[in-house]
Amino acid sequence: MAVKFRDYYEVLGVPRAAPAADIKRAYRQLARKHHPDLQPGAEREKAAERFKEINEAYEVLSDPDKRAKYDALGANWKSGMDFTPPPGAAGRGGEASSVEDFDEVSDFFASLFGRAGARAGRRGVRVTMPGHDVEAELPVTLDDLLRGGKRRIQIGEGKSLDVEIPPGVRDGVVLRLAGQGGPGTNGGPPGDAYLHVRLVPHPRYRVTGDDLEMDLTIWPWQAVLGAEVRVDTPDGAVTLTVPAGTQNARRLRLRGRGLPRADGTRGDLYAAVRIVVPERPSGAERDAYEALRRAAAAPADRPAGA
Amino acid sequence: MRIRHRPWLSPPVVRARLQGERWLSRDELATAAGITRERLERLIHLGLVEPAGGGPEEFTAEALLRLQRMLRLNADLGVNLIGAAIIADLLERLDRLEAELARRRGSGP
Numbered sequence: 001m002a003v004k005f006r007d008y009y010e011v012l013g014v015p016r017a018a019p020a021a022d023i024k025r026a027y028r029q030l031a032r033k034h035h036p037d038l039q040p041g042a043e044r045e046k047a048a049e050r051f052k053e054i055n056e057a058y059e060v061l062s063d064p065d066k067r068a069k070y071d072a073l074g075a076n077w078k079s080g081m082d083f084t085p086p087p088g089a090a091g092r093g094g095e096a097s098s099v100e101d102f103d104e105v106s107d108f109f110a111s112l113f114g115r116a117g118a119r120a121g122r123r124g125v126r127v128t129m130p131g132h133d134v135e136a137e138l139p140v141t142l143d144d145l146l147r148g149g150k151r152r153i154q155i156g157e158g159k160s161l162d163v164e165i166p167p168g169v170r171d172g173v174v175l176r177l178a179g180q181g182g183p184g185t186n187g188g189p190p191g192d193a194y195l196h197v198r199l200v201p202h203p204r205y206r207v208t209g210d211d212l213e214m215d216l217t218i219w220p221w222q223a224v225l226g227a228e229v230r231v232d233t234p235d236g237a238v239t240l241t242v243p244a245g246t247q248n249a250r251r252l253r254l255r256g257r258g259l260p261r262a263d264g265t266r267g268d269l270y271a272a273v274r275i276v277v278p279e280r281p282s283g284a285e286r287d288a289y290e291a292l293r294r295a296a297a298a299p300a301d302r303p304a305g306a
Numbered sequence: 307m308r309i310r311h312r313p314w315l316s317p318p319v320v321r322a323r324l325q326g327e328r329w330l331s332r333d334e335l336a337t338a339a340g341i342t343r344e345r346l347e348r349l350i351h352l353g354l355v356e357p358a359g360g361g362p363e364e365f366t367a368e369a370l371l372r373l374q375r376m377l378r379l380n381a382d383l384g385v386n387l388i389g390a391a392i393i394a395d396l397l398e399r400l401d402r403l404e405a406e407l408a409r410r411r412g413s414g415p
Contacts, residue, residue, distance in 0.1 A: 031383055037375050037397065040404060130340070133374075172405075176330070176367035178338075192338060194367060201409060 003107040005083040008057035008070065016075060020062070027058040056109055066113060083108060131182035131191035138175065138195040140165055142202040142212075145259055146234055155180070155193055163195065168260045171199035171207065205234065210267025211258045213251070217274050218242055233257050233269055240271060248275045329364040339373045349373070354391045372398070 009016050012026045031054060032038070039047040060066045077083065136155045143149065148167035154160045161180060169175070174194050181191025205212045216231060226244035230237050235257055242252065251270040258267025278285060293300060330338065335355075336346040349355045355373055358366050375397070376390035385393065 028383070035379070035382060037378055038393075041401065135371075172402075174367040174371055176338075176370065178334075194371060201412060 003083050003111050005077045005079060005081045006053075006057075006106060006108045007077065007079040008060050010079055011053050011057035012061065014061075016071070023058070023061050027054065027062070030054045031058075053106075056105060060109070060113075069112065083111070128188035129185035130188045131184040133191040133194060134181045135194045135196065137198050138163065138165070139198050139200050140169065140171075141200050142205055142207070142234065145169060145199065145207070153195070161193065165197075168262055169197050170259075171197060173197045204232075205269075207259070210261055211270060212267070213270045213272055215274050216240070216242075216252065216271035217276050218246070220275055220277060223247070223273070223275050231271060242273070246273055248273060329366065330370060331363050332365075335365045335370055335373070338370055339377060341377065349387065352388070354387055 009018070012023060012030065014022055014026045018026075031051070034047050034050045034054060036044045036048040036051055060070050134155045136153055138151060138153060140149070140151070144151075144165045144167075146167065149165045151163050151165060152160055153163060161177070163175075163177075174196055177193040177195065179190045180193035183190050199207060205214050207213075212234070214231075214233075216229070218227065218229065222229070222242055223246045224244065226246070227242045228239050229242060231240050233254065238254065238257075240252060240254065246252075250273045252273065254269040254271065256266045257269035260266050281289065298304065332346060332350075333343065336343045339346070346355065350357070354376065355365070355369060357364055358369060372394050375394050376387060379385045379390040379393055380387055
């Protein structure tokens with residue numbers, strides 16, 4: 001079986017003659033730089049691959065026996081060359097290994113040190129291994145948060161889940177599905193699936209905690225004189241009273257029309273007032289504004305309220 | 307929960323109920339994180355793992371992922387657990403800020 005040669009010295013960036021202390025230092029530096037937990041979400045998977053390579057290289061070069069066996073292959077091998085292991089190299093059971101993801105060692109590693117040997121752990125016995133945990137994003141809509149919903153999502157390869165979204169979840173909440181991760185090894189228990197709830201932004205409503213907020217555009221005269229306006233809410237259209245003298249950016253509260261809470265109550269819906277002026281006033285409107293300017297007590301050449 | 311294999315419709319679809327999956331007990335948390343109950347007790351005592359919600363026996367899945375992350379940082383990088391807890395806090399803050407930034411970029415003017 002031909003596999004691709006891996007240059008472990010190249011992976012760690014150390015010369016072949018490097019003393020153990022240098023190898024350890026190089027590993028620590030690379031591990032810190034490429035640790036998947038320290039990467040932003042989008043780069044985590046790529047970093048995980050690199051981190052595995054680094055660990056595999058360190059696993060071999062930090063162990064005097066493994067390093068000697070690897071060095072015995074000679075210095076002429078280059079990364080990616082087709083490699084056929086010397087007879088009797090692989091499969092020596094009971095090789096100690098601290099590589100954590102035993103499924104994930106490269107074929108090259110397995111051809112030299114044995115996959116079964118790596119899997120068997122330190123005592124050389126068949127150990128049961130729990131399956132991998134899997135993580136996935138669960139995109140939800142505002143409607144899902146309000147009323148619950150169903151979503152079919154892909155996790156890992158070749159498996160999808162029909163998920164019932166309980167009403168009352170929030171953006172950022174993690175839902176755990178025990179036993180829905182990868183299958184275990186040698187009869188070990190399956191891993192778990194973790195779903196990160198991500199709220200798909202709604203064009204109209206913003207979410208803050210249990211509350212919703214929407215913009216409410218009104219005309220200047222509605223703000224001054226007060227008005228009854230019909231507005232759409234997630235529960236349907238309602239009539240909202242804009243009090244006389246409403247300032248811009250004031251938030252009008254519609255109690256109990258926000259997101260459902262665990263105790264059965266609901267948050268509030270806020271309508272944030274945004275006063276818009278007519279861009280093309282009619283002749284009559286323009287006359288009315290001219291009359292308003294003449295009638296206004298405040299000076300026309302200073303900012304309002306100054 | 308039941309796996310339904312439908313050969314004509316791959317991949318298999320699993321029906322999952324999330325209700326009741328949100329809280330973990332101490333035993334469930336220790337098992338899921340792969341540590342002993344005693345070690346978990348010490349971490350709780352040190353305030354590195356905190357119960358959330360209604361009672362002292364209730365842990366969120368977020369707390370579990372945070373604990374797993376701390377244990378990985380501890381095992382892989384040799385960071386002690388208090389240091390790992392600080393890193394986990396900072397990473398959570400970074401995640402929130404990145405999400406907020408993405409939201410503002412997406413919906414901003």
